[in-house]
Amino acid sequence: MKKTFSIAVFHGDGIGPEIMAPTLRILERIATASAAYELAFSHPPAGAAYYANTGESLPESSMQIARNSDAILLSAMGLPDVRYDDGTEISPQIDLRKALTLFAGVRPVTVKAGQKTPLDMPANREIDFVLIRESTEGLFHTQGRGEVTHNEARETLLVTRDISEKLFRFAFELAKTRKVSGRGPGRVTCVDKANVFRAFAFFREIFDAEARKHPDILADHAYVDATALWMIQKPWDFDVLVTENMFGDILSDLGAGLMGGLGLAPSADIGLEHAVFQPCHGSAPDIAGQGLANPFAMILSAAMMLEWLGIKHDNAVMQKDGHRLREAVEDVVSGGTTLTRDLGGMAGTETAANAVLDTLFVT
Numbered sequence: 001m002k003k004t005f006s007i008a009v010f011h012g013d014g015i016g017p018e019i020m021a022p023t024l025r026i027l028e029r030i031a032t033a034s035a036a037y038e039l040a041f042s043h044p045p046a047g048a049a050y051y052a053n054t055g056e057s058l059p060e061s062s063m064q065i066a067r068n069s070d071a072i073l074l075s076a077m078g079l080p081d082v083r084y085d086d087g088t089e090i091s092p093q094i095d096l097r098k099a100l101t102l103f104a105g106v107r108p109v110t111v112k113a114g115q116k117t118p119l120d121m122p123a124n125r126e127i128d129f130v131l132i133r134e135s136t137e138g139l140f141h142t143q144g145r146g147e148v149t150h151n152e153a154r155e156t157l158l159v160t161r162d163i164s165e166k167l168f169r170f171a172f173e174l175a176k177t178r179k180v181s182g183r184g185p186g187r188v189t190c191v192d193k194a195n196v197f198r199a200f201a202f203f204r205e206i207f208d209a210e211a212r213k214h215p216d217i218l219a220d221h222a223y224v225d226a227t228a229l230w231m232i233q234k235p236w237d238f239d240v241l242v243t244e245n246m247f248g249d250i251l252s253d254l255g256a257g258l259m260g261g262l263g264l265a266p267s268a269d270i271g272l273e274h275a276v277f278q279p280c281h282g283s284a285p286d287i288a289g290q291g292l293a294n295p296f297a298m299i300l301s302a303a304m305m306l307e308w309l310g311i312k313h314d315n316a317v318m319q320k321d322g323h324r325l326r327e328a329v330e331d332v333v334s335g336g337t338t339l340t341r342d343l344g345g346m347a348g349t350e351t352a353a354n355a356v357l358d359t360l361f362v363t
């Protein structure tokens with residue numbers, strides 16, 4: 001009998017609903033074609049527009065639906081003009097991250113042959129690495145609670161043993177999965193600033209302890225400044241990088257830049273039980289409602305969701321469908337004929353998404 005997986009779908013703001021609609025259509029086609037699983041979507045309300053109407057950005061009932069679902073698929077959220085009373089932007093995705101302890105922010109960076117990149121790539125090279133950003137503590141620990149006086153401002157960086165152990169275990173498991181599927185040599189690099197800060201020496205010590213449990217995986221270290229340099233000079237050398245929250249925040253945008261823009265950058269925020277899959281970009285209100293948004297980052301995030309569910313529930317078909325969906329987007333991007341405007345093409349959202357469907361089911 002087919003197992004049914006419940007997916008909480010948050011349609012988001014701005015271009016959010018425009019890129020979510022074709023993504024759900026693609027997921028439905030894939031699931032319908034599969035004999036191994038079904039997907040049941042629910043549509044709980046949340047977001048900036050919802051907040052403007054109701055005074056709530058993520059109602060408790062929506063949080064409950066998210067908590068009880070097998071996975072959470074979330075589109076771009078937030079609108080520049082809709083803010084909480086303290087002036088910060090509406091961000092239910094951060095509330096979910098905290099409430100569900102989604103400590104591992106997974107940001108894949110891939111550049112396939114034929115894909116545009118600002119780098120001058122040697123012809124025989126492709127980029128395929130994953131940056132894991134710790135997402136619940138680090139320098140974001142005092143987010144919104146920093147102390148500011150006339151003469152001083154302070155934020156506190158927090159690194160806990162508990163979260164670091166979970167984070168590094170996750171990183172080594174991911175390197176193993178990648179190695180088995182032929183996507184990497186099996187290597188995890190701890191990105192820190194252990195030469196300057198005691199907190200990062202602590203972070204590194206916990207990393208080394210976890211590394212000793214995985215003799216089949218290479219483990220090494222890099223300082224964050226050197227990592228930024230190498231991401232430009234030799235990004236094809238990386239496999240899995242794991243780092244603190246703020247370092248990861250900055251490096252993941254650099255990674256998106258390597259891929260040719262935010263429109264191609266997917267992400268997952270993963271904990272022990274739950275996971276949220278969401279494109280890295282914002283709600284792009286400047287192009288909302290025009291059918292111009294690039295749906296690829298959203299579709300790639302959905303592919304990550306299938307892969308994660310497949311691994312978690314030992315469902316090989318689902319895992320494989322995740323790979324196929326990712327590869328279909330990569331083929332469309334490196335094919336170069338059906339690109340959205342942000343990637344230098346002329347295709348609208350629907351045309352770009354249909355090209356992915358055609359690659360999956362026609363060719």
Ligand code: ATP
Pocket residue numbers: 015077078262263280281282283284285286287292293294295297340342
């Ligand atoms: P946030 O702070 O919510 O992350 P942001 O201010 O960084 O948002 P985005 O909303 O991501 O910005 O948009 C930045 C620019 O990139 C805008 O010009 C937007 O139109 C463009 N952009 C972002 N996502 C896409 C997309 N999927 N397709 C096309 N253009 C996009």
